[in-house]
Amino acid sequence: MHTDPEILLVYDRDTCVGIVPVHIADGTVRFITDERVTDVTGFVYLPRYADDIARALASFTKQEGLRIELYPVEQNDPLVHRLADCLSNAALTRADVNPLLELPVSWNDYLATLTSKSRHELRRKLRKGHAVRLETSAPNAIESLFELMAHDARKRQFLTPEMRAFFAAITTHFFRNGWLRLRCASIGNTLVAALLTFSHHRCTYLYNMGINPQYTPLSPGIVAIALDIESAIIEGNRYYDFLRGDEEYKFRFGARKQYTVSLQA
Structure with missing residues (x-):
């Protein structure tokens, strides 16, 4: 895993297979987001590497003694669930409604x-x-x-x-x-x-x-x-x-509730 001040990159030999758009501050890994303008964010990765990326990120944070606060993530993103399984004391909770x-x-x-x-x-x-x-x-x-x-x-x-x-x-x-x-x-x-x-x-x-x-x-x-x-x-x-917000008009258009999630560990 390679790092710079803005992102974490996961490689398989010389090929980048995952991009984790985060920054590290105060001992905590967080997405590079501004909640005022970001309704949902997540990882960029090749799906077949989800398990490898989850293990690599969990190992990296453990070695560096870092906490994780990742929000807002799509609830159906396989990687966030696999990452939660790889972390000790991980809490994966519902966050915002995204109809x-x-x-x-x-x-x-x-x-x-x-x-x-x-x-x-x-x-x-x-x-x-x-x-x-x-x-x-x-x-x-x-x-x-x-x-x-x-x-x-x-x-x-x-x-x-x-x-x-x-x-x-x-x-x-x-x-x-x-x-x-x-x-x-x-x-x-x-x-x-x-x-x-x-x-x-x-x-x-x-x-x-x-x-x-x-x-x-x-x-x-x-x-x-x-x-x-x-x-x-x-x-x-x-x-x-319809992105973040549970305004009634969205459901009158026939939207169903889906949620973003927050991962903390």
Whole structure:
């Protein structure tokens, strides 16, 4: 195992088979994350090396006398469970709710999965917001998202210059890699909602959103998400991940509860 100030690398001879994006401070191994902007994180590794990586990381922390605090990790990540088995006095606990929607092959099939009440409400809002058009935008449209987010007092406080720079950087980087889905919903020439979503490995992630409060009666956020789900289905995605937070609207869209976990040892 090789280390530097930022990450741990696991090698099989000269081949890197695992990347553990952590830093070590105060005798504790933690992921390189900022909870304000990171809903889930984890390991990058070749699946067949999960056992080897778990043993190597457990051995490394034991030799160095280090504690482990890894959060937030996907609950179904095999490596975190194998690592817990390799550590003494390990505690693996549920952390945050990350609602996940499994997507069928068509919009009609999706509607059929909803409860009759949720389906009725969604169709009603789509009829009421029939004039809303959702389009994919370039990274520079992030400024429009900021303007909409700033209508919310909590999000306005969150949008420090540091955070604005962070979002601008990741949207540019993700756009270059084909992962960005910055979606702007408009009525005519008026922006009514914007979604910052990403797409990777046939999963769409709803990361953040902003709404024009003047159009609240049309439920522009709900309409925009519904149109985005429809697009995700057409694009062949298997999942729509609402990420951290147990807001009720996510479950009305048919998402089921899944959790991140925290590993401490």
